[in-house]
Structures are given as structure tokens and as C-alpha cells.
Amino acid sequence: MSPSFPALLSAASRARTLRQLKQLHGKALHHAFHGRLNHWVAVLVARCARLRAPLSYARPLFDSAPRPNAHAFTSMLKYYSQVGAAHGEALALLSRMRDLGVPPDAFAFPFLVKNCSGGSVGSMHAHVMKLGHGADQYVRNAIMDAYARQGRMEVSRKLFDEISETTVVDWNTMVSGYWKWGQEAEARRMFDAMPERNIISWTAMVSGYSKVGEVGKARRTFDSMPERSVVSWNAMLSGYVQNGLAEEALKLFAQMMDAGVRPDETTWVTVVSACSSKGDLALAESLVGFLEERGMKLNCFVKTAMVDMYAKCGNLARARQIFGEMGNRNSVSWNAMISGYARVGNLAASRELFDTMPERNVVSWNSMISGYVQNGKWTTAIELFKSMSRMKDVRADEVTMVSIISACGHLGALETGRWVVDFVAQNKIELSISGYNALIFMYSRCGCMEDAERIFQEMPARDIISYNSLITGFATHGHGIEALELMKKMMEEGIEPDRITFIGVLTACSHAGLAAEGREVFGSIENPTVDHYACMVDLLGRAGQLDAAKKLMDDMPMEPHAGVYGALLNACRIHRRHDLGEHAAGKLFMLEPENAGNYVLLANIYASAGRWDDVENIRQMMRERGVNKMTGYSWVESGGQVHHFMAGDQSHPRIKDIYKVLEEYGRKMRGLGYSADKSWSLRDVEEEEKEEMVGTHSEKLAIGFALLVTEPGTVVRVVKNLRICGDCHVAIKLISQLSGRELLVRDNNRFHCFRDGECSCQDFW
DNA sequence: TTAGGGTTAG
Incomplete structure (x- = not known):
């Protein structure tokens, strides 16, 4: 006896695998639907959304309904919003409903609103009001959330203020909206004013504080929570990881275990990523042992995090092994492998994975491109970007542009750089601080200091990298006074100069002949590194104070490296100090026997003194040692x-x-x-x-x-x-x-x- | 159906 239609329906709505669902569908097709096919399709599509069925199954199923009802539409919308389909798909569905004369129900709108982009929230909002769903609490909440996600907090707030009876969900939506845009004060005010709070409100505060770097406040909030879920623990854990406090995260993890909280897979992902940011292989191994002891079944996310962890700890072989054993990899797994190989300079292996992976997304392209950039293959990076921009299914984002802008900077390729800037504008790619920083770097490297300064002035917020990039740019072009003033300005803004800042300012003083100022800056560095000494030797050397430079080297608390001797040798060339030059060159020949530049510098010193025999000796030395002639071009x-x-x-x-x-x-x-x-x-x-x-x-x-x-x-x-x-x-x-x-x-x-x-x-x- | 936590790229 074949099952009744209601029995099939109920089985379909409980199907646990796609296979079961397909079997049920096969059985149902033998039934006469008697006009109930639309209903049947609606139930099946709803299940497809839940089971993450492939679009190639879900969409034809939906299309097989002669006259899809509102439920079927909503299920299809839910499916699209879960797989993150383009908003255009959702809009096409909506207009199809209009053609068929099926009004969307309130259930449909949260999904419709979810993937709204740009100005379309407004028109969707208007549509909702027209159909009279404006007062539905779910619809209303989805719209508030959509505005909030786009940063239109005033509109969101206005809707919130108009609600006669708020729910805790409305308050939570506002709180997380404010946090998303870093508005700590507003988020806090909302949280304090809430008539009731639930675990979600508290957890949102913990992750909000973590996001803006206020780990202390996050922890205090976490500690005062009336109750905690595993999600709350995870929020605090990832707060530590995101702020570079891997050690703290692991301590908290131990507390979590003591408290008897059952970690879930998100916990493992977070803890594993704490290990990778420490780059500690031993710790990684013990964690894996811990997971294996408990016979943990690890999902794709956790395994990907493990691949990343081993890759970051430098054990590419182990990373590759786990990667190879993974049954279902997603693009993140591939990307972790690609960037892992790129990080150790194995670009061939990176590229091979990149070329063979089934689905490339923007991160795959970015990983490959930045791999080339990080390994000095700037031209290849730009070529790859050009082929990327010809692809239809992927769009460059800010990260892509940061790599490419930086590649242009390294190459000094100003024309390409200007083309890239146009590309950013035409594709409406929004830049954040790192994007602007890359531009400052590029313009500086290309010698356009006016443009570099203009970007620095125009950018909405600046960090230490912004200052350092511009200071280094000034240094490169001999603008010593500007570099000094910029350092003063950054200190006034409350940003403390770091190692890089001082290198930049000292170099600037050196190139601009500001010896006294340079000395003063050097004196203000708390713990000068060997690089700072190298700058100082360069500064004194260029200023002709070669004996002072030599004395500084003798008094250094650490061993001078090649850069220090190189600075001295260069100064000797400028001021024709043969004795000291020979000394510096002797050291350099020991430290860097392969560096042809050092031999050439010394030879030039001899040549300027007309000591051609010595020039010939140097050339002889290079031949004997097998030093290649300059490979630079x-x-x-x-x-x-x-x-x-x-x-x-x-x-x-x-x-x-x-x-x-x-x-x-x-x-x-x-x-x-x-x-x-x-x-x-x-x-x-x-x-x-x-x-x-x-x-x-x-x-x-x-x-x-x-x-x-x-x-x-x-x-x-x-x-x-x-x-x-x-x-x-x-x-x-x-x-x-x-x-x-x-x-x-x-x-x-x-x-x-x-x-x-x-x-x-x-x-x- | 709505609100909180996770992996990759600079």
C-alpha cells in the first residue's frame, strides 16, 4: 500500500537528508496531486533550504509548481538568503509573484530584506508599508536590521523610536547595529536603558567591546553576566584571539572546561586559531592530541582552522596532509593552503592549488595576488589582477586593491597605479584605513608627495601605519623638516612613534642634513635597535662626522649588522675615507660575501683615488669568490x-x-x-x-x-x-x-x- | 522568519 499524501507531506517536512527527500519526491510523483502539487513543492523547497540542497535541485523543483503559492515563494526566498544569492534573484522572484497575482506574506519580507543592498532597502521598506506588513514585528525588525547593517543608524533608530511596544529583539538589533559601526557610547546607552536583557544582549556587549579593542571592558561585562551560554564563552574567547591575546584565550578556555561547559565546534575553531596566531607548534600538537583523546568529530570549519594552524606554524606537510584527508573542503580550506604555501615562498605550490581548485572566490584571488606581492613578484601580481578583473563571477574588493596598489608602489609604476585608482572609483570599492595607507605608500614610492599628502589629509581616520608611510615617504625624498613635524603631530594626536617611525625620521634627517635634529631624535628613543644605530651611522657619516660614526659603532650595545657597516662604507665613499672604508668593507666581505654591491663601493673608493691596482685587486677577489656581477636591473x-x-x-x-x-x-x-x-x-x-x-x-x-x-x-x-x-x-x-x-x-x-x-x-x- | 560566537586574503 502506498502512503497517503498527508503522510508523505509530514515525512518530507522531517526529512534529514537530501537523499530521503528525493526518494519521497519520487514516491509522491506517483500520486495524483489533485491540485496539491503547489503545496507539496512548497514543503520540499522549505526542506531544501534547511538541508542546504544544491541550487541545481532546489530551483527546478520550485519551477515545477504550476502556480507557486506564497509559502513556496517564501521557502525559495529563504533558500536564496541562506546560500547568499544575489539580491537580484530575490527581486526576480518578487516580480514573478506580482505577475502571478500572489501577494507575498509577512514571512517573505525578512528574507527579501536580508540581502538588500545600497538603496534597495528603502524601496523594499516602502513596499512593505504598501502591503500593510509594517507593523509585523519580524518584518519591522528585519528592516531595522537592514538599515543598521548599511550604517544608516539614524533611520534604524527612527523606526525603533516609533515602535509602541518594543521587544527585547528590537533592543538587541539596535545594540548590535551600533556596535557594527563602532558606536560604543550609543550601544552602551541602549544597553543601559533596556527594560529587560537576555543572554543575547549581554553577549552582544562582550563581542562589541572586543571588536573595538576594549578587551578589559569585554571581560568585565562577561564576568558580570547573570548567565552564560557556550556562545558567550565563544564570544569572549574570540575577543581575546582577535586582539592578539592568544595566551589569555587559552587560559579562558581552561576555565571554560573547569566550569563544565561543553565546547562546541565554534569553540574549537576559536581555540585552534588562538594556537595558529601564537605560531606555537608544540601547543598545536597538544591541542590536536586533546581533540583526538576525546574522539571529537571535527567539522569542515575546525579542520580548516587546523590546516591554517599548521600552515602558520610552518608545518606545511602536516597542513597538506589534513587538507588531503578532508572529505568536504570548502573554498576557505583551499585558500588557507594557498596562503600557507605563499607565506613560505612556495608560489609554485600555491599557484598549482589555485589553478586546480573547483571554485575560486575573491579570497582565493586575493591570497594568490598577495602571495606574489609578498614575495616580490609584483608584475605577476598585477597580471593576475588583470585576468581577475576580466572574470565575470568575481569582483575585486578592498583587499585586492591593497595588494595591487602596494605592488604598483614597489614597482614605482605610477601609470598603472593611476589606472588602479580609477578602477577603485569606477567599481565603487570603498577603502578603509589600510586602503588609504596603501595609496600613501604608492604615491610616496612613485615620487608624488603631493598626492601622498593629499590622501593623508583626505582619509577619514589615520593609524600609526598612515603616519609611518608618509614619514617614510618624506624621508625618501629628503623632506626632513616635514618628517619631523609629522612625528610631532602624531604624538600630539596621542599616537606613540614606533620602531618604524624612528627609522623614517632618522633617515629623513640624514638625507636632509639635519644632523643635530637627528641626534636629538635618536636620544629620545628608549631602546634603540640595531636598525636605529644603522640610521645614525648613516646620518653622522653623510654629515662628514665619520669618526663620531665609528665611535657610535664601537659603543653599540649589540653587534653591528651589515646595514651598519654598509652605511659607514657609503659615507666613506662620499667623503673619500679610504682607511675607514677598507675597514668597513672588510667586515662586510665577511658578513655578506655574496653581495657584489659592497665590492663595487670599495672599488669606487679606490677608483676615485686613482688606485687602479686596488680596483683590479677587488675585481680579482670577486672572481675568486665567485661573486656574480650585479643581477639588479x-x-x-x-x-x-x-x-x-x-x-x-x-x-x-x-x-x-x-x-x-x-x-x-x-x-x-x-x-x-x-x-x-x-x-x-x-x-x-x-x-x-x-x-x-x-x-x-x-x-x-x-x-x-x-x-x-x-x-x-x-x-x-x-x-x-x-x-x-x-x-x-x-x-x-x-x-x-x-x-x-x-x-x-x-x-x-x-x-x-x-x-x-x-x-x-x-x-x- | 528577527537579535549574540567560528576558518582564508592586506
């Missing part, structure tokens, strides 16, 4: 493209044009009385070892310039990564004179602007 941005040039490089598509221009310039130079033939005769360099030492710099630079002058009308920007030698200096001056263009040249992290053969910075040599 110069790169030039032109027409939005970054061109790389290495010594003897023939690979550029317009290499012939470039040679032609170079030869022309060579002729002009000779006509001006310069005998600098070797810098221009590119073809000889590989054979003629003699040029290797002095010729490579200017040669690469010359290729870059040559390209620029073959592209009339482009902005001339040359970004160079290595110290510029004397020949380069001549080359730059000449080309700026002959081309009649402004040249922006980066030398050793500092920009120099040349016009008509002159540099605007007086101390360019």
Missing part, C-alpha cells in the same frame, strides 16, 4: 608598461630603436667633449670585462632612457634599484639636458628630479 615605466633592462639585454621588442637612439646620444656626448664611449657601446660590454664594474649601471640606465625618448609624449620616469655610479650621474644629467624632459630617478631608495641637466636636490653627490 633597472626598470622604466612607459605607456603603462614596465620595461626591465639588464646588462647586455637584447630582449626588448624595440631594441633596434633603442640602439639607434643610444648611438645618437653617444655622438652628442662626444660632441660635448665627453669621452664616455664605453657607457654607450652596449654591444661590447659582455666581451669587455673592463666595463663590468663601472659600465653596467650607466648602461642599463641608458637603455631605459633610450626607450623613453623613443616614446614621445610619455611621462619620463626611471626607477633604479641600485646605487648610481659616477658615469650614471653624467648620463642622467646629459639626457635630461638633451631630451628636454624632466627625469625622476630613484637611487638607493631616494628620488631625484632632473631638469635641464640639474638635480633639484643639492646633495646629489
